[in-house]
Amino acid sequence: MQSLRVALGDRAYDIHIGTGLLNDVNLILPFLKKAGVAIVTNETVAPLYLERLAGGLRNAGVAVTEIVLPDGEAYKDWSTLNRVFDVLLERHAERSTTLIALGGGVIGDLTGFAAACYQRGVPFIQVPTTLLSQVDSSVGGKTAINHPRGKNMIGAFYQPRLVLADLDTLDTLPDRELAAGLAEVIKYGLIRDAEFLAWLEANMTLLLARDKTALAYAVHRSCEHKAEVVAADEKEAGERALLNLGHTFGHAIETGLGYGAWLHGEAVAVGTLMAAELSARLGWLDRAAVERVEALFRIAGLPVRGPDLGGDRYLELMSHDKKVQDGRLRLVLLAQLGRAVLTDQAAEADIRAAIAARVG
Amino acid sequence: MQSLRVALGDRAYDIHIGTGLLNDVNLILPFLKKAGVAIVTNETVAPLYLERLAGGLRNAGVAVTEIVLPDGEAYKDWSTLNRVFDVLLERHAERSTTLIALGGGVIGDLTGFAAACYQRGVPFIQVPTTLLSQVDSSVGGKTAINHPRGKNMIGAFYQPRLVLADLDTLDTLPDRELAAGLAEVIKYGLIRDAEFLAWLEANMTLLLARDKTALAYAVHRSCEHKAEVVAADEKEAGERALLNLGHTFGHAIETGLGYGAWLHGEAVAVGTLMAAELSARLGWLDRAAVERVEALFRIAGLPVRGPDLGGDRYLELMSHDKKVQDGRLRLVLLAQLGRAVLTDQAAEADIRAAIAARVG
Numbered sequence: 001m002q003s004l005r006v007a008l009g010d011r012a013y014d015i016h017i018g019t020g021l022l023n024d025v026n027l028i029l030p031f032l033k034k035a036g037v038a039i040v041t042n043e044t045v046a047p048l049y050l051e052r053l054a055g056g057l058r059n060a061g062v063a064v065t066e067i068v069l070p071d072g073e074a075y076k077d078w079s080t081l082n083r084v085f086d087v088l089l090e091r092h093a094e095r096s097t098t099l100i101a102l103g104g105g106v107i108g109d110l111t112g113f114a115a116a117c118y119q120r121g122v123p124f125i126q127v128p129t130t131l132l133s134q135v136d137s138s139v140g141g142k143t144a145i146n147h148p149r150g151k152n153m154i155g156a157f158y159q160p161r162l163v164l165a166d167l168d169t170l171d172t173l174p175d176r177e178l179a180a181g182l183a184e185v186i187k188y189g190l191i192r193d194a195e196f197l198a199w200l201e202a203n204m205t206l207l208l209a210r211d212k213t214a215l216a217y218a219v220h221r222s223c224e225h226k227a228e229v230v231a232a233d234e235k236e237a238g239e240r241a242l243l244n245l246g247h248t249f250g251h252a253i254e255t256g257l258g259y260g261a262w263l264h265g266e267a268v269a270v271g272t273l274m275a276a277e278l279s280a281r282l283g284w285l286d287r288a289a290v291e292r293v294e295a296l297f298r299i300a301g302l303p304v305r306g307p308d309l310g311g312d313r314y315l316e317l318m319s320h321d322k323k324v325q326d327g328r329l330r331l332v333l334l335a336q337l338g339r340a341v342l343t344d345q346a347a348e349a350d351i352r353a354a355i356a357a358r359v360g
Numbered sequence: 361m362q363s364l365r366v367a368l369g370d371r372a373y374d375i376h377i378g379t380g381l382l383n384d385v386n387l388i389l390p391f392l393k394k395a396g397v398a399i400v401t402n403e404t405v406a407p408l409y410l411e412r413l414a415g416g417l418r419n420a421g422v423a424v425t426e427i428v429l430p431d432g433e434a435y436k437d438w439s440t441l442n443r444v445f446d447v448l449l450e451r452h453a454e455r456s457t458t459l460i461a462l463g464g465g466v467i468g469d470l471t472g473f474a475a476a477c478y479q480r481g482v483p484f485i486q487v488p489t490t491l492l493s494q495v496d497s498s499v500g501g502k503t504a505i506n507h508p509r510g511k512n513m514i515g516a517f518y519q520p521r522l523v524l525a526d527l528d529t530l531d532t533l534p535d536r537e538l539a540a541g542l543a544e545v546i547k548y549g550l551i552r553d554a555e556f557l558a559w560l561e562a563n564m565t566l567l568l569a570r571d572k573t574a575l576a577y578a579v580h581r582s583c584e585h586k587a588e589v590v591a592a593d594e595k596e597a598g599e600r601a602l603l604n605l606g607h608t609f610g611h612a613i614e615t616g617l618g619y620g621a622w623l624h625g626e627a628v629a630v631g632t633l634m635a636a637e638l639s640a641r642l643g644w645l646d647r648a649a650v651e652r653v654e655a656l657f658r659i660a661g662l663p664v665r666g667p668d669l670g671g672d673r674y675l676e677l678m679s680h681d682k683k684v685q686d687g688r689l690r691l692v693l694l695a696q697l698g699r700a701v702l703t704d705q706a707a708e709a710d711i712r713a714a715i716a717a718r719v720g
Binding site for chain 2: 142
């Protein structure tokens with residue numbers, strides 16, 4: 001087991017990465033109060049891992065409530081969130097009841113937001129079971145649900161008390177979801193770590209074969225980056241926005257197609273290529289660099305072209321982005337491979353051209 | 361104009377109390393960003409005060425979005441909150457758009473929660489227009505909506521940037537709502553200021569006649585108490601819970617009758633008398649003290665007996681309270697007039713008897 005700490009003062013917490021963590025209740029027990037826990041998970045993850053976690057806690061004398069939600073981004077909405085509140089209230093969950101998110105990004109985001117709001121805030125623990133959530137969404141306290149008009153529009157910055165990334169859970173992850181997680185791993189290389197980018201190019205085959213040592217390195221390195229950025233800029237006043245490389249374009253794809261049609265990581269991959277195309281138009285990247293990014297996404301099994309929603313629709317959807325400031329769209333682009341910048345200087349014509357180059 | 365500050369470090373803010381404040385946009389302008397404001401109010405307040413505030417801001421060049429909601433506690437729910445989100449997204453409100461709550465406690469709580477959640481948090485300003493919201497709910501950052509199973513169950517601690525209590529808005533307040541506000545004013549006397557309690561007894565007639573000097577003193581003294589308690593215990597880990605004198609009983613009345621049947625302050629008055637009865641049963645208050653409290657509520661025009669929901673129903677409703685810990689109901693009681701204590705030692709039989717003494 002490897003551990004690292006997210007340095008956020010009195011809200012600092014540990015991330016543990018390793019195998020067999022779900023069986024080790026001693027990692028969780030120190031954080032629990034007498035009121036017990038409510039484990040929130042989904043119909044896909046529950047049959048695989050719920051008993052492993054819940055049984056261990058019950059054997060240790062912890063009162064456990066299980067909340068099993070339908071699976072998928074389409075359920076990251078108010079009505080599903082309200083099901084969580086209904087059960088918590090029915091079971092008389094208290095301010096000291098700890099919520100545990102057992103699942104991928106949707107479960108983590110929704111459960112975190114439930115924890116932020118239930119009785120104005122209860123403790124919560126992230127147990128991410130997908131690569132995407134282990135390397136990205138479980139760390140840093142961004143919680144949210146979607147709104148029909150925009151992804152993650154309703155949410156809170158609310159930090160977990162602990163993150164347990166059990167690599168064993170990746171054994172059952174569908175290939176498509178593994179690839180989607182790799183999109184966020186590659187992102188760290190692109191925005192701030194050229195060396196890691198090269199390592200990923202050299203080791204992508206091992207990662208796709210789910211080699212535990214390679215996965216452990218990739219998850220740990222990704223979490224190090226995430227923890228460093230979050231500690232420096234928790235509320236996304238500056239540097240943290242760079243983590244959203246490809247996300248403004250990607251959210252437009254997700255919202256435009258309806259939540260769940262594409263996986264988040266798939267949309268981010270294409271969005272990142274749109275950002276790379278735009279960076280090339282601004283003269284920051286050469287074609288070889290764009291092609292290098294495309295090649296890596298291809299090897300990872302990710303899409304490299306987006307749906308043709310039309311330029312107007314892309315721009316309309318992107319205008320709802322949380323990074324809009326003073327009416328100007330701010331985009332994360334690549335100054336070079338391994339260095340991202342936030343800019344509001346891209347001309348609309350160039351944005352349209354970058355999108356057009358990557359659709360259809 | 362009198363001013364005081366809520367000392368919360370980098371989230372500290374001022375409360376201004378006085379007349380003519382709605383006309384003085386210079387109090388608000390320094391807090392606004394280019395993205396402008398969205399004023400959230402209700403159908404009762406809008407015709408009275410919306411133009412006074414919105415017009416002034418527009419004249420100063422601020423982009424103003426107006427969101428007018430139906431009036432009443434029954435609308436402090438998710439679907440009304442979602443109307444706010446709908447408009448904000450429709451108008452492309454940004455992270456730097458400032459929400460202004462213009463209204464009473466329902467508008468303040470709901471708008472504050474909208475500000476806490478929209479894009480994971482935007483700035484907000486409280487402009488309370490009822491006595492209750494001026495002396496209590498607008499200060500301290502408790503925001504929430506109701507859930508069918510419990511009042512204020514879904515919410516956040518989220519502080520405003522500024523509170524503007526314009527006493528002129530009390531001119532149009534219905535008598536019943538003025539009385540409801542006085543319940544919370546009396547509360548401060550009961551829990552921590554015997555001298556203020558005596559002042560209220562001596563000046564209740566002036567307050568009911570809406571004498572501006574008396575009201576200014578009552579609002580200012582109340583806000584001083586609230587600010588002091590909140591600065592010491594923002595998240596209600598201890599002392600802040602004392603502000604909930606009468607609220608656990610009162611919430612049972614509000615939820616039991618359906619939101620809106622009784623005003624919050626009315627339910628708090630009866631709840632406070634139930635707490636006083638219970639305190640008497642524990643030997644802390646004598647009958648004369650209980651009668652003194654009852655007399656003050658009576659003069660203020662507040663109810664002194666609650667609906668007969670049955671003891672079981674009261675206890676069931678109270679068991680959802682946010683102050684439940686380790687399965688035990690914690691209640692705010694009166695050790696004496698002017699000193700409240702939080703205790704989980706009251707026996708169920710005594711709680712039932714105290715309720716029975718005050719219903720029907």
